[in-house]
Amino acid sequence: MDFKLKNIPSQKGRIAVVTGANNGIGFETTKALANYGFKVIMACRSKVKAEKAKVEILNTVPTADLDILQLDLSDLDSVRVFAQNCKDNYVKLDVLINNAGVLIYSGKKNGAGIELQFATNHLGHFLLTNLLIDLMPDDTASRIVALSSLAHKSAKIHFDDLNGENIDDAEAVYGQSKLANLMFADELNRRLKKTGKKIIALAVHPGGSDSGLFDEMSRVKYYTFKMLSPFILNSNTSAAKPSLFAALSPNVQGGEYFGPQGFNEFKGKVGFAKRSEYSRREDVAQKLWQLSEEMTEQSFL
Numbered sequence: 267m268d269f270k271l272k273n274i275p276s277q278k279g280r281i282a283v284v285t286g287a288n289n290g291i292g293f294e295t296t297k298a299l300a301n302y303g304f305k306v307i308m309a310c311r312s313k314v315k316a317e318k319a320k321v322e323i324l325n326t327v328p329t330a331d332l333d334i335l336q337l338d339l340s341d342l343d344s345v346r347v348f349a350q351n352c353k354d355n356y357v358k359l360d361v362l363i364n365n366a367g368v369l370i371y372s373g374k375k376n377g378a379g380i381e382l383q384f385a386t387n388h389l390g391h392f393l394l395t396n397l398l399i400d401l402m403p404d405d406t407a408s409r410i411v412a413l414s415s416l417a418h419k420s421a422k423i424h425f426d427d428l429n430g431e432n433i434d435d436a437e438a439v440y441g442q443s444k445l446a447n448l449m450f451a452d453e454l455n456r457r458l459k460k461t462g463k464k465i466i467a468l469a470v471h472p473g474g475s476d477s478g479l480f481d482e483m484s485r486v487k488y489y490t491f492k493m494l495s496p497f498i499l500n501s502n503t504s505a506a507k508p509s510l511f512a513a514l515s516p517n518v519q520g521g522e523y524f525g526p527q528g529f530n531e532f533k534g535k536v537g538f539a540k541r542s543e544y545s546r547r548e549d550v551a552q553k554l555w556q557l558s559e560e561m562t563e564q565s566f567l
């Protein structure tokens with residue numbers, strides 16, 4: 267399989283939503299999609315940061331066609347308002363990149379008492395995808411891309427402790443949310459196939475990159491990370507490549523999982539990513555799906 271994006275024709279007339287488009291990997295993904303000709307809806311929590319990001323993109327891609335729509339994924343009402351705005355203002359959606367994410371160490375919860383990483387990274391995207399999927403043409407070029415992480419590998423879904431109250435390692439709670447992203451993409455793809463739809467759901471991980479994701483790390487860890495990152499990690503531009511490949515390559519199949527191929531999968535060329543055996547468990551993916559439907563109070567496929 268060829269993992270390079272070659273001879274991609276102009277994507278003018280196509281529409282993408284990128285969540286978390288104002289920073290890090292989402293910013294680079296948005297810039298690249300705009301350069302390919304997409305109209306990109308920047309789905310951002312902070313409008314001020316989004317406006318700044320839009321100006322920055324326009325400085326390098328003057329033809330960029332960018333709209334900003336407010337979205338707070340940790341709040342299901344905000345997800346509903348965002349989805350309605352999309353339905354009211356756009357005739358279709360070709361690509362949905364579920365990119366936004368948080369890594370937090372504080373055990374913080376959203377207004378509904380749900381651990382913030384599970385709420386933002388998984389549940390918000392689960393509901394968003396559910397509400398937007400009807401806008402997507404039934405075509406293999408229609409893509410839903412989930413951003414998972416190397417952190418999924420040591421994680422499990424703790425159905426008896428989703429909020430991670432009894433989990434000592436804060437990063438394991440983040441890992442759970444990223445495992446949920448990967449298993450959601452798999453289960454979504456299986457269900458799309460079963461219902462005879464051609465839309466494709468895939469997952470990627472970006473390796474590692476020095477984005478805003480690590481701002482809450484303990485200061486010792488953070489400064490060590492900052493020192494080492496130029497040597498061992500991807501730039502945010504390279505970290506966006508797996509997402510772009512999943513969104514644009516004509517050669518991908520639903521359910522595939524892509525990431526960088528270099529040392530420890532931290533950086534390097536895009537290829538098939540390694541995944542944990544646990545992440546392949548369909549029984550867990552189905553249970554997570556059912557639970558997510560209950561938590562979002564909305565049935566899905």
Ligand SMILES: NC(=O)c1ccc[n+]([C@@H]2O[C@H](COP(=O)([O-])OP(=O)(O)OC[C@H]3O[C@@H](n4cnc5c(N)ncnc54)[C@H](OP(=O)(O)O)[C@@H]3O)[C@@H](O)[C@H]2O)c1
Pocket residue numbers: 285286287288289290291292309310311312315337338339340341364365366367368386413414415416471472473474475476477478479480
């Ligand atoms: N960088 C890495 O090494 C790495 C590794 C593995 C996986 N990932 C994944 O890659 C994705 C992108 O992260 P990044 O590294 O680019 O981090 P980042 O620079 O911190 O960007 C995260 C984006 O998510 C947005 N976001 C956070 N909470 C949100 C919410 N409640 N509603 C809407 N948007 C929200 C942020 O918006 P605000 O600016 O408003 O906060 C920001 O635009 C994440 O899913 C992350 O888990 C990253």
